[in-house]
Amino acid sequence: APEIRSRNSFDTDDKEERSSRKRAVKPPYRPPSSLERSERPLVSKLPFDFRFSYTESSTEVRPIGLRFPKYSPFGPGRLRREWTGVCAPAVDPKSRAAATEDELQEKRRTLRERIQGEPLTDAERKILVDKCQRPCTKRQINLGRDGLTHNMLNDVHNHWKSSEATRIKCMGVPTVDMKNVCYQLEDKTFGKIIHRQGGLLVLYRGRNYKPKIRPVIPPMLWKPPEPVYPKLIKTTVEGLNIEETKEIRKRGLSVPCLTRLAKNGYYGSLVPMVRDGFLRDELVRIDCKGLPRSDYKKIGCKLRDLVPCIIVSFEKEQIVVWRGKNHEKPLEEDE
Incomplete structure (x- = not known):
């Protein structure tokens, strides 16, 4: 009987030593970080x-x-x-042989x-x-x-x-x-x-x-x-003085709306629509109610380069663009 007890006590001591070794080897948990080099x-x-x-x-x-x-x-x-x-x-x-x-x-x-x-x-x-x-x-x-x-x-x-x-x-x-x-x-x-x-x-x-x-x-x-980019809208519109700029901005908000843009919609036909709108009037207004301000600013910047045109105002969630003084009308077809 004493031999059996000694064996049992030896087995339990051996198990405790093994478990303590395993616990000591296991590293502590560290959550992943994107800032680690x-x-x-x-x-x-x-x-x-x-x-x-x-x-x-x-x-x-x-x-x-x-x-x-x-x-x-x-x-x-x-x-x-x-x-x-x-x-x-x-x-x-900085390298000399830059491609x-x-x-x-x-x-x-x-x-x-x-x-x-x-x-x-x-x-x-x-x-x-x-x-x-x-x-x-x-x-x-x-x-x-x-x-x-x-x-x-x-x-x-x-x-x-x-x-x-x-x-x-x-x-x-x-x-x-x-x-x-x-x-x-x-x-x-x-x-x-x-x-x-x-x-x-x-x-x-x-x-x-x-x-x-x-x-x-x-x-x-x-x-x-x-980064910081130059302003899209300046104090005076290109080619106009201060009084003419105020007048054209005021008149731009009263021009009939060309179209209303839906949030997350498809705007692939917007550029030809603006070009056709300039055949009727020198000012075009696009309704952007419900769109974030950064969105219709980007749209105005794209219209400026693609149409091309001059951005007049972004007030009251509206894009107002002007065709400019040097706008060339398309040649009329011979009858």
């Missing part, structure tokens, strides 16, 4: 500058200042590219041609488009007021893992310039748009696309603060 920063060889939005930002317009100090939205030490406050350039601008935009564009074109391979036949295109329609699949990517963002590139490649084409639904501000949306999608993802109906697009990945060998796209952890 990684040992090796990611290296991406994609031949374009990383921006928050590729459709809603322009390389031609330079900001006049920054609201906050330059802090990379990819996290500290996570990307081997310097953040300039607006973008993370593909080539360090020009034309060279980077040529690299993107050759890479896209290699991935696409031979063009699709009409039958293949029809099959892919039918597979992406709503009765067959519910998977789609929504492109909203921020346009084509950097993190959406990862979403596109994730969809291409399981299907050769993906459906993209465009809504809101970016749909004013659908040509630019289509160009940026093909340029940044190296895919091809094989179907377009209003704001609905079908993006094909290419014949030579390999899901296991996808490009390195570092995720953007937060939205960077927007």
Whole structure:
């Protein structure tokens, strides 16, 4: 009996020692943090500058200042590219052998041609488009007021893992310039748009696309603060004095409304509507009630470049644009 007790006590002591060892080895729990510095920063060889939005930002317009100090939205030490406050350039601008935009564009074109391979036949295109329609699949990517963002590139490649084409639904501000949306999608993802109906697009990945060998796209952890740009509306309208500016702004709010924009709607026909409106009157008013102020400011900026026209006012949730003094009327057809 004493031998059995000693064995039992030895077994219990051994179990306690083992459990204490296991508890000591187990590290304490640490929640994941996006601010932790990684040992090796990611290296991406994609031949374009990383921006928050590729459709809603322009390389031609330079900001006049920054609201906050330059802090990379990819996290500290996570990307081997310097953040300039607006973008993370593909080539360090300080280096002597900096590649020009034309060279980077040529690299993107050759890479896209290699991935696409031979063009699709009409039958293949029809099959892919039918597979992406709503009765067959519910998977789609929504492109909203921020346009084509950097993190959406990862979403596109994730969809291409399981299907050769993906459906993209465009809504809101970016749909004013659908040509630019289509160009940026093909340029940044190296895919091809094989179907377009209003704001609905079908993006094909290419014949030579390999899901296991996808490009390195570092995720953007937060939205960077927007820099300071020049004012859209100045004290006086271009070509007018102060009194004429006050009069034209007052008259612009009483002009009959051309159209009313719905929230998150499709605005692809807005530019031709404004051009037709200028044939009847020199001022055009667009009702934007219910839209955020930043949205109709972006719409006014796009109209200024696409129509082209001069922005008069954003008061009372209205966009008022003027065709200008040097507006050229279309030539009348001979009878």
